[in-house]
Amino acid sequence: MINFTNKFDDKCENWGVFVSADKLLLKTSKLEVEDMVKINKFLKKIQKSKDEKKIHSFDLSEDKRCFIIILKEKLINFELNNLGGSFRNLVASNKGLNKINLLISENLKNKNLSEEELVSEFMYGYVLKSYSFDKYKLKKELDPVTKIDFCVNKPEKFNKEFETLLSVKEGVFLARDLVSEPPNVLNPKHYTQEIMKLKKLGLKVEVFGEKDLKKMGMNSLLGVGQGSANETFLVTIKWNGKKQKVKPLCFVGKGVCFDTGGISLKPARFMEEMKYDMGGSAVVVGLMKTLALRKAKVNAIGVVGLVENMPGGNAQRPGDIVKSYSGKTIEVLNTDAEGRLVLADALAYAEKEFKPEFIIDLATLTGAIIVALGEEYAGLFSNDDKLSERLFKIGNSINEKVWRLPLHKNYDKLMNSKYADVQNINYAGGAGSITAAQFLQRFVSKNVPWVHLDIAGMAFSKKAASINSGGATGFGVRLLNDLLRKHYE
Ligand code: BES
Ligand code: MN
Ligand code: ZN
Secondary structure, three states: OEEEEOOOOOOOOEEEEEEEOOOOOOOOOOOOHHHHHHHHHHHHHHHHHOOOOOEEEEEEEOOEEEEEEEEOOOOOHHHHHHHHHHHHHHHHHOOOOEEEEEEEOOOOOOOOOOHHHHHHHHHHHHHHHOOOOOOOOOOOOOOOEEEEEEEOOOHHHHHHHHHHHHHHHHHHHHHHHHHHOOOOOOOHHHHHHHHHHHHHHOOEEEEEOHHHHHHHOOHHHHHHHOOOOOOOEEEEEEEEOOOOOOOOEEEEEEEEEEEOOOOOOOOOOOHHHHHHHHHHHHHHHHHHHHHHHOOOOOEEEEEEEEEEEOOOOOOOOOOEEEEOOOOOEEEEOOOOOOHHHHHHHHHHHHHHHHOOOEEEEEEOOOOHHHHHHOOOOEEEEEOOHHHHHHHHHHHHHHOOOEEEOOOOHHHHHOOOOOOOOEEOOOOOOOOHHHHHHHHHHOOOOOOOOEEEEEOOOOOEEOOOEOOEOOEEOOOOHHHHHHHHHHHOO
């Protein structure tokens, strides 16, 4: 539990102090003089040793730990998040701390950020890093710290700032939870039930099952789920935060609960990772939760296609031709290029049904984007420079980075089919992520601003990173939430 207060209770044993990198000196009236002297001695030692580490810890006495957090003058948001994450790591390696009191040295100033931002961004990183998914373990890891009291001058202000960040955290954690669930639990049906739970926050949820989808003509989406015993769904989630009737902002997500590749079966090695092939949809669902929790003043709609890609007696074959919702026919040359088949119908539906201001889709769409960008950047494809530029800038500032790759009619040609309007893979080879994006572009009108984010490298990471504990990252929730907050509210 994190609490902002202007008065510490006396019982706390452990301390954490924020000091300035310019002047490694603690000034405060909140500590006993004896402890302050010890801390300043330690700071002198750090100064002499020219240790570059930003976070340190030492024993003030037996059973009394002290943490030092050193801040440079011009820190920006994500650097503070990262510091908070490292602090969490260090805290977690000290077992049984119970409670820590945090305070800021009186001589510390930051030029870029207000004190509220500084403190809450730090604690935000701490909280994001503390995620774990151990519901299937008999022995759960206990939280290493039960309580953190942060001493500040005006606690009311801090609580408010932090509350907003916590609603973003809720969205990020929901996305991580959904991605982490094993595929035998989170099948499309179960997924719809999880989404339905969001109704109590004021979101409007509509679920379309196979019967509805057939009537609507969503054969591209249905084809993907044809070999699975689990039913296919399309779900829409609406948040009406604006009274005026304005065009909604639309978010579309790939929700392939498990991707075996279908008849174009994937190799066994790492196939278990394909439970996170619903990562794009999880970001959309997480984002919608965040918007509702923080009562965002936007009208936003999430559309997710939930389906399982399995081989089987009734599965779709390479060579099948399906008629998509848009009316265009698709030749399915490879059943493992299924994400685009899901999105083709979801995108066309989102545009026709909601006439949105823009559409942003997210998908773990291609292995090729991992070859190109690894785990650093999501691939961005768009017909709109302004929207791309905005996402690029925000991405850099919060460290959810995107890199734009081209769309071009010469790539588009590679997706022409001999027998249908379009085919689902590029047989000429090369440009795997771009040709996938070209395929998607055929299902949105030119005049609708559209962004496709290929997050195959970002949704999940085997390694732990600054503010992820390893596993599902929730990449995209913070990026899109900030886009709305900065430019649409
Ligand atoms: N879900 C995969 C993409 C993927 C691969 C995500 C690795 C995360 C990690 C997607 O459905 C897929 O199988 N794409 C194929 C496309 C190919 C058949 C044209 C791929 O990337 O190999
Ligand atoms: Mn696939
Ligand atoms: Zn897939």
